[in-house]
Amino acid sequence: MSDKDCLFCKIIAGEIPSEKVYEDDTTYAFKDINPKAKVHVLVVPRKHYANVAELAAADPQQLAHMAQVAQNIADQEFHGAFRLIFNTGIDAGQTVFHVHAHVLTGEKLDE
Numbered sequence: 614m615s616d617k618d619c620l621f622c623k624i625i626a627g628e629i630p631s632e633k634v635y636e637d638d639t640t641y642a643f644k645d646i647n648p649k650a651k652v653h654v655l656v657v658p659r660k661h662y663a664n665v666a667e668l669a670a671a672d673p674q675q676l677a678h679m680a681q682v683a684q685n686i687a688d689q690e691f692h693g694a695f696r697l698i699f700n701t702g703i704d705a706g707q708t709v710f711h712v713h714a715h716v717l718t719g720e721k722l723d724e
């Protein structure tokens with residue numbers, strides 16, 4: 614899929630509205646439209662990569678930065694505790710092919 618057709622590229626560009634949680638030069642974070650926890654934020658690189666393995670290979674520093682952004686959100690929302698999920702591939706539940714970290718926090722999570 615090209616960036617032009619990508620839902621999250623459109624959200625990052627502001628062409629589709631989103632509830633921003635955080636942004637910087639490389640990274641954007643916004644509330645998931647269908648939250649699976651009290652706080653459910655998606656953290657995405659501004660640059661388009663299809664999945665976490667592609668991102669890790671191309672730009673490991675960006676991946677590390679996304680983990681730090683997740684930590685900062687959890688520090689504000691729930692004394693630093695959070696779950697970080699990258700669904701990768703259709704059969705793992707990935708529906709948007711612009712890499713995104715699901716950050717689940719804000720409440721005690723089921724094991």
Ligand code: 5GP
Nearest residue numbers: 631643644645646647700706707708709710
């Ligand atoms: P995936 O299933 O690919 O791991 O995660 C995609 C996530 O994007 C889902 O949790 C879904 O609720 C969220 N999502 C899909 N469309 C939109 C949208 O238009 N806005 C926002 N904020 N989240 C979306």
Ligand code: ZN
Nearest residue numbers: 619622661711
């Ligand atoms: Zn994209």
